[in-house]
Amino acid sequence: MPTTISDVPTPSFLVDYDKVKKNAQKMIDTCERLGVQLRPHMKTHKTVELGTLMTNGTNRTIEVSTLEEAEFYAKNGFDDILYAHPLIAARIERCKKLAYRLKAFHVMIENFHGLIALLSSPLENGKKWSVYLEIDDGCGRSGVPWDSGDVIKLAKEASESPYIDLQGLYLYNGKTYEATDSKGIENTNKEGTDLLTNSHKRFTDNNIECRTLAIGNTPSCSRPHEGMNVLTEFHPGNYIFYDMQQVTIGSCDIDDIACHCGFLALSYDGMNEYPNEFSTFVDNPDLKVIGFSQEIGKVTTKSGDKLNYDKYPIGSQLFIIPWHSCATACQHTVFYVHSGNKITDMWKPAKGW
Amino acid sequence: MPTTISDVPTPSFLVDYDKVKKNAQKMIDTCERLGVQLRPHMKTHKTVELGTLMTNGTNRTIEVSTLEEAEFYAKNGFDDILYAHPLIAARIERCKKLAYRLKAFHVMIENFHGLIALLSSPLENGKKWSVYLEIDDGCGRSGVPWDSGDVIKLAKEASESPYIDLQGLYLYNGKTYEATDSKGIENTNKEGTDLLTNSHKRFTDNNIECRTLAIGNTPSCSRPHEGMNVLTEFHPGNYIFYDMQQVTIGSCDIDDIACHCGFLALSYDGMNEYPNEFSTFVDNPDLKVIGFSQEIGKVTTKSGDKLNYDKYPIGSQLFIIPWHSCATACQHTVFYVHSGNKITDMWKPAKGW
Numbered sequence: 001m002p003t004t005i006s007d008v009p010t011p012s013f014l015v016d017y018d019k020v021k022k023n024a025q026k027m028i029d030t031c032e033r034l035g036v037q038l039r040p041h042m043k044t045h046k047t048v049e050l051g052t053l054m055t056n057g058t059n060r061t062i063e064v065s066t067l068e069e070a071e072f073y074a075k076n077g078f079d080d081i082l083y084a085h086p087l088i089a090a091r092i093e094r095c096k097k098l099a100y101r102l103k104a105f106h107v108m109i110e111n112f113h114g115l116i117a118l119l120s121s122p123l124e125n126g127k128k129w130s131v132y133l134e135i136d137d138g139c140g141r142s143g144v145p146w147d148s149g150d151v152i153k154l155a156k157e158a159s160e161s162p163y164i165d166l167q168g169l170y171l172y173n174g175k176t177y178e179a180t181d182s183k184g185i186e187n188t189n190k191e192g193t194d195l196l197t198n199s200h201k202r203f204t205d206n207n208i209e210c211r212t213l214a215i216g217n218t219p220s221c222s223r224p225h226e227g228m229n230v231l232t233e234f235h236p237g238n239y240i241f242y243d244m245q246q247v248t249i250g251s252c253d254i255d256d257i258a259c260h261c262g263f264l265a266l267s268y269d270g271m272n273e274y275p276n277e278f279s280t281f282v283d284n285p286d287l288k289v290i291g292f293s294q295e296i297g298k299v300t301t302k303s304g305d306k307l308n309y310d311k312y313p314i315g316s317q318l319f320i321i322p323w324h325s326c327a328t329a330c331q332h333t334v335f336y337v338h339s340g341n342k343i344t345d346m347w348k349p350a351k352g353w
Numbered sequence: 354m355p356t357t358i359s360d361v362p363t364p365s366f367l368v369d370y371d372k373v374k375k376n377a378q379k380m381i382d383t384c385e386r387l388g389v390q391l392r393p394h395m396k397t398h399k400t401v402e403l404g405t406l407m408t409n410g411t412n413r414t415i416e417v418s419t420l421e422e423a424e425f426y427a428k429n430g431f432d433d434i435l436y437a438h439p440l441i442a443a444r445i446e447r448c449k450k451l452a453y454r455l456k457a458f459h460v461m462i463e464n465f466h467g468l469i470a471l472l473s474s475p476l477e478n479g480k481k482w483s484v485y486l487e488i489d490d491g492c493g494r495s496g497v498p499w500d501s502g503d504v505i506k507l508a509k510e511a512s513e514s515p516y517i518d519l520q521g522l523y524l525y526n527g528k529t530y531e532a533t534d535s536k537g538i539e540n541t542n543k544e545g546t547d548l549l550t551n552s553h554k555r556f557t558d559n560n561i562e563c564r565t566l567a568i569g570n571t572p573s574c575s576r577p578h579e580g581m582n583v584l585t586e587f588h589p590g591n592y593i594f595y596d597m598q599q600v601t602i603g604s605c606d607i608d609d610i611a612c613h614c615g616f617l618a619l620s621y622d623g624m625n626e627y628p629n630e631f632s633t634f635v636d637n638p639d640l641k642v643i644g645f646s647q648e649i650g651k652v653t654t655k656s657g658d659k660l661n662y663d664k665y666p667i668g669s670q671l672f673i674i675p676w677h678s679c680a681t682a683c684q685h686t687v688f689y690v691h692s693g694n695k696i697t698d699m700w701k702p703a704k705g706w
Binding site: 332 | 419443444467649685705
């Protein structure tokens with residue numbers, strides 16, 4: 001293991017332990033204050049260590065984006081796992097194994113394909129499929145359109161099946177990504193909360209039971225308003241690292257960002273829309289990346305000034321705050337964890353699907 | 354192992370064995386015909402199996418882009434490995450181990466930082482550092498500008514050191530990526546060949562010996578002209594898979610592309626410049642990807658027609674030809690190899706740096 005940051009081989013993904021600890025604690029506190037269950041998303045980092053930190057040491061009540069992650073966390077002693085991706089029939093067999101293995105394993109559906117897949121493969125030994133129904137607020141990422149008749153049809157059919165426990169309603173709340181400051185996020189949160197409670201009312205009016213009202217995403221849960229205490233679950237993920245995108249939206253300050261990567265190994269995500277923010281150099285705000293070619297990146301200045309080779313001699317380590325930490329972390333097979341300048345640990349994320 | 358393509362979990366990276374075999378053989382034949390040594394680049398795939406195929410079973414004379422790859426191939430019995438990335442001092446110790454372990458290990462330099470790193474860390478037991486000097490034709494990717502005084506200064510100092518064997522001159526020939534058809538590539542190849550032979554003449558005029566004249570990249574080596582027989586080494590890599598970028602440039606036909614990936618797990622590379630080509634759906638030319646959100650991709654039609662859910666029911670496998678196969682392969686921890694519809698093997702690429 002390298003001793004200090006300057007010993008780390010490049011490119012690398014660096015995790016600031018003090019900051020991830022602070023980010024994790026802050027979200028735990030927020031959820032406690034509002035009286036909602038935190039179900040943190042593991043997709044951003046996919047490590048055991050941050051799973052433990054984000055669940056306050058319980059290793060319970062998490063969310064994942066792939067079955068590989070679900071299997072990885074199950075193997076590592078985690079339980080109460082929501083596989084938060086539209087279910088398709090081809091994945092039922094792996095889901096079954098997880099449902100039998102874990103005390104609580106939940107799937108997410110957004111259409112009749114997913115519902116029929118579950119009804120065609122009931123669980124045995126008194127187990128039921130625990131299901132979240134995802135609704136879409138119009139973003140078009142995933143979920144059944146919130147105002148469509150299919151919401152009630154799906155929920156009714158699910159709740160009436162002896163094989164299914166309709167656990168909850170889930171909204172990703174993707175419109176928060178259109179915000180440009182924390183006020184904008186709060187407004188979208190109000191809309192999202194109303195949408196969930198109204199949908200829940202439609203359920204009640206139709207005699208459909210459903211215990212959990214869950215809202216997704218890092219902007220929403222980082223800037224909640226007090227009225228969100230009517231919800232029961234928060235599903236943020238990216239907040240453990242944050243990134244320049246979250247700064248731009250208004251979810252956090254630049255000092256909250258808990259990761260940077262040694263040059264290179266970024267993701268192209270955001271380069272198009274935010275050429276100046278997508279690669280922010282620590283201590284060197286005038287630098288930006290303008291292109292990649294396999295293991296080579298091209299750096300120039302925003303000001304048009306010449307690169308200062310006295311300041312950045314060839315072979316220097318450069319530190320970049322990623323635009324999108326999920327997409328960047330995903331390029332790495334190991335994270336170097338540091339406290340101050342000292343490397344304290346190396347974490348290995350789950351990989352693949 | 355899955356039996357047929359429809360059993361493969363999605364998203365996946367599929368390799369058409371018959372096509373990679375054909376692509377490998379064609380490049381071997383080209384090099385034999387021209388009398389140049391083929392030194393295939395491993396960066397695109399990073400697997401043992403394709404290394405063996407591309408070297409015609411010899412497992413000798415390859416090129417890599419990271420030290421992780423070099424160590425992976427060394428461990429798997431490969432030899433004569435060129436680490437084709439601008440050398441920095443922080444990587445000397447790992448290079449030393451490779452130099453002692455292998456019969457032939459070569460490094461690449463493009464500036465005095467790299468040269469000084471070598472001179473400060475000479476090899477022992479009669480070993481010398483075997484060095485390629487990279488020149489830049491103006492693309493600015495890497496290499497010392499071909500027309501600068503530094504080319505001769507670097508070469509002279511390297512060739513006069515008792516610790517260095519100046520092996521060769523290398524040109525990436527990046528201007529081929531500006532081509533739009535095979536004729537364009539051939540013209541650039543002429544310029545690149547002249548640039549290498551002229552540089553070599555400058556060497557000879559300065560009493561600098563150098564045995565190898567090497568030219569890089571898949572477009573150049575896929576569309577060589579007969580005059581390139583004055584060169585001694587070809588360094589292509591991407592040709593083993595090809596991709597839509599290479600079709601657009603004129604390096605190959607769409608039928609030569611030997612990989613596709615199950616939806617999703619692409620790279621953003623090319624999305625900006627080539628929105629219509631960057632995700633080409635096999636058998637469905639009207640479809641295109643317009644965005645990603647972690648494990649979810651959005652697909653629409655180029656024509657503006659509605660998506661035909663009868664043709665693509667939810668849960669269907671969709672097959673995408675990547676814009677950039679290097680960047681796409683890199684997202685996967687396993688490649689599913691098929692011959693026709695049958696899965697014949699699973700290959701694991703090297704990962705990390």
